Amino acid sequence: MRTLLRQHRYALMVTLKRLLSQPFSSLANLLVIALALSLPLLGASLLVSVQPVARQLSVTPELTVFLKMDAPRGQAEELATKIRKEHGEQTSSVRVMTKDAALKELRTNPAWEQALKVLPGNPLPDAVIVTLTPGDDLADRADKLAKVWHSWSGVDLVQLDSAWVQRLEALLRFARIGLLLLALSVALVVLATVFNTVRMQALSQREEIGVARLVGATESFVRRPFLYLGSITCSLAALIAIGVARLALIPLNDALASLARSYDADFALALPSASMLALAMLAVAALGALSARWSVQRNTRF
């Protein structure tokens, strides 16, 4: 165990020495990987910031069931009871809005006041306003319920307020897929950069590798410094990428703040949580080590 630890310490020292012996080349590699990593990081920041807002918006979707104009008085109550009975587990509230109550509410709006005065009677139907329970499949559920209720007798129209929710969800799905593709592209960039860095290092250390094998070095001993090189380069690049993304969010949030204020809202982009960033860093370091392993295996066959 001690021997293995000493060999790891030796590999680590060799790696740091090699990195420091070519400072400009090492820095250039770090920056290329860091800039590539900062792009999906900014994308992830956007996604993790928008997702809770979207979720908040879609937790109170309402479906309005309008009855036919000639529907008998009291049918709205019957319909509300039926909805509570048959779909109670999918609804969080069901309330009746009679045509009289609706007209009264409309009259309080100055924009409608004049128009309503010229009408001979109440043009509004009785309605039942249903609030659905929140969930991931909300849009689909709302769609299905609207179709069922529309088929019930006395129902004229079911107004589905979830179209925009569907659009938003589709947009977020699109963003998630886009982010995944971006992350995959960046992973390829990282893979290629580390592969090439390790290839160059392996070629320049050809003599040392040959001597090490001559004096009894195992292949693990030969590979170890390169694996450290890959993972250290990627970890440092990930740290730089977090710094770059953090800096980029400052002007982006400034611009966003004034836009949000115009909607009387408060919104800002934030980096993913520390645990997520740590996990991402680990994944990038593992990717670096993997790429280095592949490269060293291919480029030290001499």
Add this chain to the structure above:
Amino acid sequence: MISASDTSKNMIEFKHVFKSYGRGRNILSDITFRVTAGEFVFVAGPSGAGKSTLLKMIGGLEPPSRGSIEVNGQRLDELSARARPYLRRAVGVILQDTHLLYDRSAINNVLLPLAVTGLAPDQARARARAALEKVGLSNKEDMNPIELSGGEQQRLAIARAIVNRPSILIADEPTANLDRETAHRIMSVFRDFNRVGVTTLIASHDEALMADYSSRTFRIDPGKFTDMSGRGAK
């Protein structure tokens, strides 16, 4: 150090070994010999006869095309790729080109085989210094190999080969391009190691130098192997 009872132990055994590259002619044909612990053997012959190939096969650096080789009690053809490096630690190899690393000091060249084994740094440094002292380079440990003379570079390569205390030492033309006095100094270093029980094989085409040392000699001429001592494998 080996005891008297160990001297009969086979350290190297070749049985009907052939070596050729590709489909070309055999460089080495039907070679059979046995070297016991503590022996000092010269491998003589003209350049290109296959002396280096023979030594590389002993070090596990070249596989035979046919036949079996046993080194330090292990059959090389049965040795897994994982086990091969451990055999190399038991065989100190000095190639014709010293393969010294010019990006580090003399002592750091000698420290590399010890890093490979994972020896503690203080012990490794002490052992590397002792190896440099044995070859007469203790006052040059911080110098870069490029600053050393040809003979000193050769001695540094020997120090690197013996620092892991191998039981077998093989050297390919270690005195080539050296003046007579330096060549003898190098040979006396090998003799010293042999005296403490290290089985030593030295390839050389310098007949005059070999004549100065009474030793068992293998002669390799193109396509022909002769054990000048008259001893066979059986």
